[in-house]
Amino acid sequence: MAATPTPRTPSNPSCAVPAFTRAVARFQPGLPLAVACSGGADSTALLLACAERWPGQVHAIHVHHGLQAAADGFEAQVRATCEALNIPLHARRVDARHAPGQSPEDAARGVRYAALRDAAQAAGVRDIALAQHADDQVETLLLALSRGAGLPGLASMPEAWERGGLRWHRPLLDVPGAELRAWLRARGARAGEGWVEDPSNADERYTRNRIRARLLPALQDVFPQFRATFARSAAHAAQAQRLLDELAAQDALATGLDPGSEQGPRIAGLRALSRDRQANLLRHWLRQVHAATDPGGGSANASAAQLEELLDQIAACTTRGHHIQLKVGGGRVERRGEILAWYNPPA
Structure with missing residues (x-):
């Protein structure tokens, strides 16, 4: 040896x-x-x-x-x-x-x-x-x-x-x-x-x-x-992300979102936010809910195209009968009454 x-x-x-x-x-x-x-x-x-x-x-x-x-x-x-x-x-x-x-x-x-x-x-x-x-x-x-x-x-x-x-x-x-x-x-x-x-x-x-x-x-x-310079840029990005997380936490309270829960924000509350703040809150929610449901810590991040489609569906969600069910990251986001919800269907 x-x-x-x-x-x-x-x-x-x-x-x-x-x-x-x-x-x-x-x-x-x-x-x-x-x-x-x-x-x-x-x-x-x-x-x-x-x-x-x-x-x-x-x-x-x-x-x-x-x-x-x-x-x-x-x-x-x-x-x-x-x-x-x-x-x-x-x-x-x-x-x-x-x-x-x-x-x-x-x-x-x-x-x-x-x-x-x-x-x-x-x-x-x-x-x-x-x-x-x-x-x-x-x-x-x-x-x-x-x-x-x-x-x-x-x-x-x-x-x-x-x-x-x-x-x-x-x-x-x-x-x-x-x-x-x-x-x-x-x-x-x-x-x-x-x-x-x-x-x-x-x-x-x-x-x-x-x-x-x-x-x-x-x-x-x-x-x-x-x-050293790349590390400094990464640190700046991390700092900016922390600020966005703080903003998302405030918007979560305003929209009735329970962090880490599959039950997401109220659609009416989401629609009261700007599109950029909607996107920030939805990313924050999806990261949180996936971390809570996947102990391995894998990634369920929404792609840019998936998030844009979800935002478009929220913008079009003006009636009770509007249906939302989209693949997002490692699961699906759907409308349940007046809220959004995330679930991970079995393979």
Whole structure:
């Protein structure tokens, strides 16, 4: 089994990577803390740094997706790391195969988050740290731009949020991926021993991998500070979205909407709002209701075309007999008397 380097202070202080060091020092989770660890460089660096900062207070969670032959090696690497450092490991095996018509990435993400949640709850841990970093954030933003996403997509990944009674953290969103590997190498680790490289990361059939291999080097050449500036734009989008959420919460009260409920706003109240405010309130409601009905946290966002059609139907809804039943995101929106309602019909 591959050797695992023991965390130690580098003899040369300049070996420490400032961005990573600052990120870990700034991180203030509740304890005990669980770190999601795949066995790759990013999550291994986060696990080692957290275990060093909070000895005896850190757990590791590993999710075995069963999607590739190398998965057993990932789990073995994480197990070796945890045994060497006396870190409790909670491993979960899941079936991450996607259903027909479902994105493989979305399917794997959904079961992974569900497994992380279940493992943390079983361990009595309420805080979970994930190792997505600055390069991941840039890739997320570029993917959102390619889809013509609105503010929620342009805000990219949040640094912290709560769901399912747990607090989730991404403390490394300001840290370039290369710095995490530099930090590990400074402590005597190298690929194949201190961490494993996922062979699927080189497969350019996946859009994220093409972005990483082709776009990020070009951006580095033209805009050397792109990670910081893109992160700043994502933060501005997140701030704007929070303001829109506050406006939607006010409009929800005015229209009788119960957030998170399948029962939506009163149609008359909706029609009293401008079209833009109607769209904002409907997006807010659909995000809320889907989060409440899908514990996996999948997306049921309305497409631009679906939302425009729904707004047109609301504008035309001048009589009691006007019928509304439209596919919106992962479910349907229909008229029930004087209100709108959302439901997710069985497949």
